Structure formats: structure tokens, C-alpha cells
Amino acid sequence: MTAHPRRPKEPRISIVVPALNEARNLARVLPQLPAAHEVILVDGGSVDGTIGTALELMPDIVVVEQVRRGKGNALAAGFAQVTGDVIVMFDADGSADPAEIPRFVQALVDGADFAKGTRFRAGGGSADITPVRRAGNGFLNALTNRAFHTAFTDLCYGYNAFWADQLPLLDLPDHDEPGPAGGAMRWGDGFEIETLINCRFAASGARITEVPSVERLRIFGESNLHAVKDGLRVLRTVHTEHRRARRRVQEALQRPVSRPQHTVERPRISVAS
Ligand SMILES: Nc1nc2c(ncn2[C@@H]2O[C@H](COP(=O)(O)OP(=O)(O)OP(=O)(O)O)[C@@H](O)[C@H]2O)c(=O)[nH]1
Ligand SMILES: [Mg+2]
Numbered sequence: 522m523t524a525h526p527r528r529p530k531e532p533r534i535s536i537v538v539p540a541l542n543e544a545r546n547l548a549r550v551l552p553q554l555p556a557a558h559e560v561i562l563v564d565g566g567s568v569d570g571t572i573g574t575a576l577e578l579m580p581d582i583v584v585v586e587q588v589r590r591g592k593g594n595a596l597a598a599g600f601a602q603v604t605g606d607v608i609v610m611f612d613a614d615g616s617a618d619p620a621e622i623p624r625f626v627q628a629l630v631d632g633a634d635f636a637k638g639t640r641f642r643a644g645g646g647s648a649d650i651t652p653v654r655r656a657g658n659g660f661l662n663a664l665t666n667r668a669f670h671t672a673f674t675d676l677c678y679g680y681n682a683f684w685a686d687q688l689p690l691l692d693l694p695d696h697d698e699p700g701p702a703g704g705a706m707r708w709g710d711g712f713e714i715e716t717l718i719n720c721r722f723a724a725s726g727a728r729i730t731e732v733p734s735v736e737r738l739r740i741f742g743e744s745n746l747h748a749v750k751d752g753l754r755v756l757r758t759v760h761t762e763h764r765r766a767r768r769r770v771q772e773a774l775q776r777p778v779s780r781p782q783h784t785v786e787r788p789r790i791s792v793a794s
Contacts, residue, residue, distance in 0.1 A: 522631055522730070522791060525632060528606070528684060532607040532626065532629070532684075533604075534555075534557040534609060535557065535560075535605035535607065535608050536561065537608055537611065538550075538599075538611050540563065540565065540567065541567055541745060542568065542742060543613035543614055544567070544569045545574075546740050547574050547575050547613055548578065549740055550619070555619060558604070559583055561603065564585070564587065564595075566587075583602060588698070589700035589706075590706050591706050592710075592712055592714060593710040593713060594694075597693040597694060597709075597710075600693065601697075607682055607685065608682060610682065611680070612679050612680070614739040614742065616649055617736070618734070618737060621680070625732050628793045631730070632728060632730075633728050634684055635718075636681065636730050636731075637729055637730070638679075640675050640733075642792055644733030647735070650736065654677075654748055658675065661755050661756060662675065664756075665723075668759060669724065673790065675731075676715070676716055676755070678715065687727065690722075690725050693717075713751070713754040716759060717762060720766070724762070724765070728791075729790045730790070730791050730793050731790055731791070731792050733793065
């Protein structure tokens with residue numbers, strides 16, 4: 522893979538950290554982060570002093586308070602504040618190893634548009650995944666690969682990085698409109714965000730490199746993910762994203778030939794060396 526001619530060799534790194542009641546974990550995680558252009562903490566209305574702890578440990582951290590609920594909305598709100606070249610999606614619970622960030626960035630500098638973390642290639646692993654989650658992830662991963670002609674190995678993993686210039690292509694839901702009455706979670710706002718991002722990169726023909734990653738145990742507190750409920754949201758996402766991608770191809774085919782054609786390449790997925 523060749524490096525992109527107009528992208529910097531030493532990109533400014535923006536680390537986006539969604540956090541819901543992660544004060545105790547942030548006390549361990551933030552001091553371990555490597556030097557970055559900016560760290561953006563997106564708080565989901567925490568009641569445990571998450572924002573205060575973050576500011577105490579890292580006075581220049583950018584704090585964003587999300588408008589709606591869910592990790593997807595948090596990430597979209599954080600991405601909107603990014604001023605760097607590369608975005609790293611980084612969980613606050615201690616499960617992501619900060620020492621891996623340079624590997625994600627290197628994959629991008631080497632030519633990838635999207636550096637996708639994987640626990641299931643040589644060099645990757647997980648101390649955290651349960652048999653039920655592993656099976657569900659495997660099934661949804663296979664389904665996505667069939668639908669998008671991809672070779673993903675770990676669909677539902679939150680540790681990823683991409684060039685900020687790809688944000689318009691992702692076309693994420695508006696992050697600051699108020700949510701539905703009654704507090705229901707809006708589509709795209711939940712844990713399906715990772716699948717949505719993967720599918721949109723795949724449909725756009727982006728250059729994707731999988732980066733082996735070792736997921737650690739959450740240090741304190743409890744998971745916000747519910748295997749069945751969130752698994753069903755991911756399933757629906759694969760379906761709706763597949764339909765969206767097909768619709769875009771149909772629309773492109775119906776345009777007059779004199780206009781530039783939207784082509785959908787089969788994305789090539791390589792593995793970080
Ligand atoms: N701002 C915000 N952050 C959230 C929300 N839901 C989850 N998060 C954060 O997103 C990250 C991932 O959520 P987790 O609850 O750890 O989900 P998970 O990693 O799938 O589950 P475990 O493997 O059990 O840790 C953590 O940093 C959470 O604090 C939310 O609604 N708003
Ligand atoms: Mg976690």
C-alpha cells in the first residue's frame with residue numbers, strides 16, 4: 522500500500538474518549554495516553570465526577586457534553602470537535618491499551634484510510650470477551666463480509682482510527698439535535714456505531730488495514746453493552762447499511778453518463794505489518 526501524497530507523515534492525533542461514569546478508570550487511563558494534539562472527552566451525563574476527574578488529571582482536555590444518549594452519539598459529538606489529522610476512538614474503561622495507538626497511526630501513515638482494530642488476527646486477543654459475545658460477533662462479522670465483500674475479522678470492536686478527512690464520507694447522524702421524547706435511543710446513537718462506520722468505509726471503497734489489538738479487562742465498573750439488545754441493533758445496521766450502499770449504486774447508475782460515475786470498489790483489507 523502506498524502512502525497518500527497529501528497526508529502528513531507526522532499527523533496531529535486527536536483521541537476521542539466516550540465516557541459514562543468512568544471517573545475511576547480515567548484516573549488510570551488518562552495518565553497513560555501518549556502525547557497527542559488533543560484529547561476529547563465526551564461525557565454522557567455521568568454522575569460520578571467523570572468530568573472533574575478528567576480536568577484535574579489533564580487540564581487541557583477538551584470536554585464535550587453529548588446531547589442525546591449512547592456511545593454512537595458520543596463519538597459523533599466528539600468527532601465534530603476534532604481539529605487534528607487522525608482520529609483515534611478510545612474507550613475510557615481501561616480496555617484499550619494506549620501503547621497500541623502508534624500502531625494504528627502507522628497503519629494510516631502507511632496508506633490506510635481506516636485502521637480497524639482486531640482481536641482475532643495473530644497478535645490480537647481479548648481478556649474481556651464472553652463466549653456469547655464472541656459467537657454473536659462472529660456471526661455478524663460473517664454476515665457483513667458477505668454483504669460488503671469484505672474480509673473483516675472483528676466487526677464489533679471499538680478501538681479504531683481513521684483520517685479526519687474521511688469524516689464527511691461517514692455522514693454520521695446529526696449529533697446535536699435533541700433525542701426522541703421519552704428518552705428512546707435514536708438510530709445510530711448506540712453501540713451499532715462501530716458497525717455503521719465499518720460498513721460506510723467498506724461501501725466507499727476505502728483502504729482498510731486491520732491492526733491486531735489486545736483488549737484488556739475493564740478496570741472498574743460495569744459494561745453498558747447488552748449482548749442481545751445491542752446485537753440486534755448491529756444486525757439491523759448491517760441490513761440498513763447494505764440497502765443504503767445498494768441504493769447509492771443504483772442512483773449513480775441512473776445519472777447521465779456525462780456526469781462522473783460513483784463507483785463502488787471492493788475494499789481491500791490488509792493487515793498491519
Ligand atoms: N459518553 C458516553 N459514553 C458511553 C456511553 N455508553 C458507553 N460509553 C462509553 O463507551 C465505552 C465503551 O462502553 P462499554 O460499556 O465499556 O462497552 P463494552 O466495551 O462493549 O463493554 P465491556 O467489554 O464489558 O467493557 C466506555 O468508555 C463507556 O464509558 C454513552 O451513552 N455516552
Ligand atoms: Mg468496554
